[in-house]
Amino acid sequence: MTASPTTVLADLTSIRTRVDDALASFLRAxxxxxxxxxxxxxxxxxxxxxxxxxxxxxxxxxxxxGWLAGGGDPEVPAPVVRAAASLELFHASVLIHDDIIDDSDTRRDRPTVHRVLTDLHRDRRDPERFGAGAAIVLGDLTMVWAAELLHTAQLAHDRLAAALAVLDSMRADVMYGQYLDLLATACPTDDLERALQIVRYKTVSYTCERPLHLGAALADAPPEVRTALTAYARPLGEAFQLRDDLLGVFGDPAHSGKSNLDDLREGKHTALVALALEHASEAEAARLRTLLGDPDLDERAAQDCREILAASARPRVEDMIAARWELAIGALRQPPYPAEVAGALRRIADAAVLRTS
Amino acid sequence: MTASPTTVLADLTSIRTRVDDALASFLRAxxxxxxxxxxxxxxxxxxxxxxxxxxxxxxxxxxxxGWLAGGGDPEVPAPVVRAAASLELFHASVLIHDDIIDDSDTRRDRPTVHRVLTDLHRDRRDPERFGAGAAIVLGDLTMVWAAELLHTAQLAHDRLAAALAVLDSMRADVMYGQYLDLLATACPTDDLERALQIVRYKTVSYTCERPLHLGAALADAPPEVRTALTAYARPLGEAFQLRDDLLGVFGDPAHSGKSNLDDLREGKHTALVALALEHASEAEAARLRTLLGDPDLDERAAQDCREILAASARPRVEDMIAARWELAIGALRQPPYPAEVAGALRRIADAAVLRTS
Structure with a gap:
């Protein structure tokens, strides 16, 4: 059986299914x-x-x-699927720890891991402390297993070594991104560059650029493929996060599955907030500074925040998203993208920018 | 310049110095x-x-x-030192998270990482929460960097792959050990087997067996070396942990640098506790159950615990340590240990059993 990239890409669902199968079989073992x-x-x-x-x-x-862009076999061999799946397992470890740090009760409309473990051990002396501690360990184990899933993917040794180099960068970047995010949270400023630095570490590298590079490295693609992927991934990652920031404040929880109060209550430092603090009137900026990061912020005060943010910054963020989307799409028009791969990456860029969840 | 194992082993300090140099140079970069x-x-x-x-x-x-036992170059090449150093960096990540889980203020007579980060950010709205969150991320980053230190050690690709297989086991074992420990803590029982299971995951594999296996794998040693190392490492690891458990209760904090109250207050499930609950009188066992795991346990009640544990279990644990030390030492008398390596491992076994800190 042979497959053209078209077959594979006509339905990205089939890739997701193979990834999920790899994860399920690893966990079954x-x-x-x-x-x-x-x-x-x-x-x-x-x-x-x-x-x-x-x-x-x-x-x-x-x-x-990234594998297909780098000229990899359109059939996508099992070791490549397994390596791709290891990214999802690593991501789970990041989310498990992130939810402890933020003390979040739910994610994706379900209880977070530390809440699940707390509930499972309700009869203990201090179930909350047990749940948080056990979730730290489970997150660590998940990170360890993510590495094992890659190591046991049956990649050629030189491809494994190349993959590890990409992942070392990616993993350190997301941790630095998390650290920068923690430092900036509850200390909102008009420092747009700072907000974008967090985005570059936490989202651009981690969610877009390095996953694409990983695929290219597995395909042993030449350096120009990596450069081309970067030209697409960097603006896309920024657009993705800027959209996320808007959804975190203006999104409909019924669609997005997450609260539109949490970012405000945490006082998350985003481009949206930085631009508002720069462009709002002095009185509005002062009001925003008072409200952001108040853990007890109510819906009425949140609505105040939203109005100030909408008037002073939201259109600016929409412009930033549009400009970055243009750049990402433009990058896909250059070689060396096979037309079908460019088409799939284009659909992803559209979805990242237009999404409501 | 050539070196015999004797030169290297006459002074294990020189290995420690090279490991520390590798760590310092990595962190400087x-x-x-x-x-x-x-x-x-x-x-x-x-x-x-x-x-x-x-x-x-x-x-x-x-x-x-393990490298030397496996016939590796007595000069110990830099990539091997770097791989060895990566174990220490991984261990730092485990300790950073462990201290958050146990809410410990000090380790090695110094503030724990989450306390350092809390103190550094005293002016924040919630410095304790920041410190714990930032230390979770710093622990994660340390784990990621430990892997990078190994990946960039300039090992031959097939040796790197062999090393990763050993490390995958080791890292999952210590996490399962931590999880088992958390489950058993504050629920003291007379289940000795359960206590020893925790020891096998948390200490035997993690502290002794896998580090030795890692060295053997780097030297591409034949399977019989691995088997011989296991015969030494398993009893040694148990002896090491059993001594640790005794020091945790009966040790002099001035020597050991750690509290002799914490294990009792946490209600740590150890062989010492399991044996006491099995062999003490009913009244004493009941008293022990009441006291162990009481976070406010005072020195006088702790002294009560120590007396019950000393009478009903301490000699039994000393016997277990002696029996395991014998086994470990006996294993060193078999081939394939070069005499000098056996001598060094013997000194380590003696130190593990006789130590006061």
Whole structure:
């Protein structure tokens, strides 16, 4: 059986399905060996519930597209799918820890991992403390397993080494991004460059550029493919995060599955907030500074914030998104993109910019 | 210049120095690239302070001894030292998270990482929450950097792949050990097997067996070396942890640098506790159950615990340590240990069993 990129790309769902199959089979094996060694079942079942409770699999899909852009076999061999799947497992570890840090109760309309573990151990002396501690460990184990999923993907040794170099950058970048985010949270300023630095570490590199580079590295693609992928990924990643920031404040929770109060209550430092603090009237900026980061912010005060942000910054952020979308789309018109791969990347860019969740 | 194993082993300090040099040079490079990218300096300085604030470097030393046992070059090439050093960096990540989980204020007589970060950000709205969150991220970054230190050690690709297989087991084992420990903490029982299962995951595999196997894998040693190392490492690891459990209750904080109340207050499930609950009188066992895990346990009640534990279990644990020390030493008398390597491993076994800190 042969496949053209067209077949693979006509339906990105088939890639997602293969990624999910790789994840499920890895976790099944872990459940089996854990049971044989009388290890606690809840470790795998909790992770399984979290992993298959949702998620767009955007990083694995981009990894496979990077593989195809780099001239990889359109059939997408199993080791490449497994490597792509390892990105999703790593991402799960990041989210598990992120939810502890933010003390979030839900993600994707389901209880977060530390809440699940807390509920499972309600009869303990201090179930909240147990839940948080156990989730730190489960997040660590998930990170370790993500690496194992890649190491055991049966990649050629030189491809594995190339993949590890890309992942070392990606993983350090997202951690620095998280750290920058923590530092800036609850300290809103008009520093747009600072907001964009967080985006570059937390989203651009982690969600777009490195997953694409990983695929290209697996295909042993020449350096110009990597450069071309970067030209697409950087503006796309920024557009993606800027859209996310807007949804975090103006989004409809019924569609997005997440609160539109949390970012305001945390006082998340975003481009939206930086631009508002720069362009709003002095009185409005002062009001915004008072409200942002108030953990008890109510819906009425949140509406005040939204009005100030909408008037002073929202159109500017929409312009930034549009400009970045143009750049990303423009990059796809250059070689060396096969037409079908460019088409799929274009659809992803459209979805990232137009999405409502 | 040539070196015999004797030269290297006469002074294990020289191995520790080379490991520390590898760690320092890695962190210096991270500080440099971080500064160039305007990343927060405190990330590297905090990790540096923690890493060089203490630690016996037992895992890197065992890795180098595994290398020598496997017939590796007595000069110990730089890539092997770097791989050994990566174990210490991984260990730092485990300790950083462990201290958050246990809410510990100090380690090695110095403030824990989340306390350092809390103090650094005293002027924030919620410095404790910031410190814990930032330390979760810093622990994650440390784990990522530990992997990078190995990946960039300039190992041959097939040796890197062999090393990763050992590390995948080791890292998952310690996480399962942490999880088992959390589950059992504050729920003391007379289940000795359960206590020893925790030891096998948390200490035997992680502290002794896998570091030795890593060195052997780097040397491409035949399977019988691995088997021989296991015969030594398993009883040694148990003896090491059993001694640790005794020190945690009966140790002199002035010598050990750690509290002799914490294990009792946490209600840590150890072989010592399991044996006491099995062999003490009903009244004493009941008293122990009441006291263990009481976070407000005072020195007088702790003294009660110590007396019950000393009478009903301490000699039994000392017997277990002696039996395991015998087994470990006996294993060293078999081939394929070069005499000098066996001598060094013997000194480590003696130190593990006789130590007071």
């Amino acid at each position: 872990k459940a089996g060996s854990g049971a044989a060694r009388r290890l606690p079942e809840e470790v795998v079942t909790t992770l399984d519930g979290f992993l298959f409770g949702g998620g767009k699999r955007i990083r694995p899909v981009l990894c496979v597209l | 991270k500080a440099g690239s971080g500064a160039a990218r305007r990343l927060p300096e405190e990330v590297v300085t905090t990790l540096d302070g923690f890493l060089f604030g203490g630690g016996k470097r037992i895992r890197p030393v065992l890795c180098v001894l």
